[in-house]
Amino acid sequence: MRRPGLGRHTPWRQAGVSLVELMVGLAVGMMVVAGMALMFANASRSAAELEKSMRHIENARHALDLLAEDLSMAGYFGTAAASGFADSDSPCAAAGVLAATLNATHAAGSPTTLPLPLRGYTASEAAALGCLPADWKTGTPVMVLRRLDTTPLAASAAPVGALVLQASHFMDDVAPFMATASGTGLVLRDRLGNPNLVRRFLVRIYYLARCSECAGTGDGIPTLKRLELRDSGMVSVPLAEGIEQVAFDYGFDTSGDGVPDQWLGLAGASGLAESQATALAGWGNVVAARLTVLSRSTEATPGYLDTRSYNLGLQGSTPYLVPASSDAFKRRVGTTTVRLQSVAGVRETP
Helix, strand or coil, X not given: CCCCCCCCCCCCCCCCCCHHHHHHHHHHHHHHHHHHHHHHHHHHHHHHHHHHHHHHHHHHHHHHHHHHHHHCCCCCCCCCCCCEEECCCCCCCCHHHHHHHHHHHHHCCCCCEEECCEEEECHHHHHCCCCCCCCECCCCCEEEEEEECCCCEXXXXXXXXXXXEEECCCCCCCCCEEEECCCCCCCCECCCCCECCEEEEEEEEEEEECCCCCCCCCCCCCEEEEEEEECCEEEEEEEEECEEEXXXXXXXXXXXXXXXXXXXXXXXXXXXXXXXXXXXHCHHHEEEEEEEEEEXXXXXXXXXCCCCCEEEEEEECEEEEECXXXXXXXXXXXXXXXXXXXXXXHHCCC
């Protein structure tokens, strides 16, 4: 006898998942999510570190480009005639004081001279300069650059308060050039006997500051800055953040052919020996400069330790080594060499 329902097809029905299966699925899902979160965090960290590195490398490049461009023009005094260069007033001198020196000492001197295009100051010499701001980083050298602006002005448009220089192109003029900060008394002529053009006289002091924004305690970001002689006096201009150390090496042409014969630097806590060596070589003989900057990231990198030492220019004629900082900031060294075209060019031998 056949039992009821025997041999009939019973359809399969889903009865759900067990607790064990649910827990396994949740665990796998959590591991996938955790892995994706870790991957995203690592990618974000890497991107942030790359951005910091690129920023501080770009700061160093920007600093070198600015310095190189200005240095290549050092000693450009237009058509002002002179037989050489001589040390002038302190680079901190006001426009009126410097104008008087240009007229009485340089233009009226025998032989006629112009102010030094480039001069370095050791850390101890820089400390004695009265115009360096309080943000100057103690123990670092300073470089002073002098030249004329490349844009000429009509004598009648000479701004009052700004130092300008006028050269003579007329044989009957009483001086080869003259300077003024009052906008008046510009009597030198061009070849046709008309008032000659004038150019602004630029004095720039490059220095290292211990902060970019220095209000209160300051932001602690070392910054390359420069002081510029303007109508109102010396004005500080920030150039590049994250520049922790800077070195200026100078190429002296002692043979008169426009090529450096000796390199001397004022890096580190340079003192009397370096001052004497550069004075003996003659600041008027500088025909090239080598710039070295040690840039660092403006933000620390957790878990990073800088244990490297850095070769930073010359102290006298000896390489200067900056010891490891043993902190969490990343650093790089950049360097470039610049020829002073207006000085070296006239010394070249065919």
